[in-house]
Amino acid sequence: xxxxxxxxxxxxxxxxxxxxxxxxxxxxxxxxxxxxxxxxxxxxxxxxxxxxxxxxxxxxxxxxxxxxxxxxxxxxxxxxxxxxxxxxxxxxxxxxxxxxxxxxxxxxxxxxx
Amino acid sequence: xxxxxxxxxxxxxxxxxxxxxxxxxxxxxxxxxxxxxxxxxxxxxxxxxxxxxxxxxxxxxxxxxxxxxxxxxxxxxxxxxxxxxxxxxxxxxxxxxxxxxxxxxxxxxxxxx
Numbered sequence: 705x706x707x708x709x710x711x712x713x714x715x716x717x718x719x720x721x722x723x724x725x726x727x728x729x730x731x732x733x734x735x736x737x738x739x740x741x742x743x744x745x746x747x748x749x750x751x752x753x754x755x756x757x758x759x760x761x762x763x764x765x766x767x768x769x770x771x772x773x774x775x776x777x778x779x780x781x782x783x784x785x786x787x788x789x790x791x792x793x794x795x796x797x798x799x800x801x802x803x804x805x806x807x808x809x810x811x812x813x814x815x816x817x
Numbered sequence: 818x819x820x821x822x823x824x825x826x827x828x829x830x831x832x833x834x835x836x837x838x839x840x841x842x843x844x845x846x847x848x849x850x851x852x853x854x855x856x857x858x859x860x861x862x863x864x865x866x867x868x869x870x871x872x873x874x875x876x877x878x879x880x881x882x883x884x885x886x887x888x889x890x891x892x893x894x895x896x897x898x899x900x901x902x903x904x905x906x907x908x909x910x911x912x913x914x915x916x917x918x919x920x921x922x923x924x925x926x927x928x929x930x
Contacts, residue, residue, distance in 0.1 A: 707858060734923060740926035743915045746913060805836075805857060809855075813854075
């Protein structure tokens with residue numbers, strides 16, 4: 705399992721506009737091999753920003769890399785950088801591999817919002 | 818959905834020992850109401866450390882809070898701070914709520930390592 709996260713520092717008072725921008729985006733992630741789940745996460749608040757993380761689960765890192773080279777990716781990012789800046793600085797990307805160990809999962813609760 | 822993450826800066830050359838410490842821990846997370854999934858994630862490397870994240874998915878933040886006050890939590894952390902330090906500084910906790918939007922999930926691929 706590979707999780708791709710982008711960390712966004714969203715300016716105070718801009719949170720609702722930031723969430724709305726994500727809600728209104730089209731997504732073609734479901735067309736991609738190895739795609740498992742996407743969530744936008746709202747995290748801790750600081751004095752000048754609220755941390756948001758885009759959180760995408762893939763079967764493998766190769767599936768994620770294929771996505772970054774796809775027409776679907778270009779389509780999803782064609783409006784990036786347009787409109788007023790809602791964030792402080794650029795998003796910071798972090799990619800994670802799950803460490804093999806006995807998996808602990810309760811499927812009943814997985815992804816039930 | 819609530820995701821609790823703890824960020825660990827693991828000293829270079831200590832990664833295998835850190836993973837082994839997690840593998841050998843008992844877990845009673847599956848006993849907790851609202852528990853969905855636990856993964857240990859290995860992230861980007863820097864000059865002096867590799868970033869690891871403990872990543873636990875709960876149905877709600879209240880379920881997570883109940884865990885932090887439980888006997889199961891005390892049991893899981895009874896050995897914390899013992900043994901040689903494998904990390905730089907203390908772990909940094911970040912809690913995240915998923916932002917309500919149309920959920921994008923491919924259940925076939927969810928949590929298949």
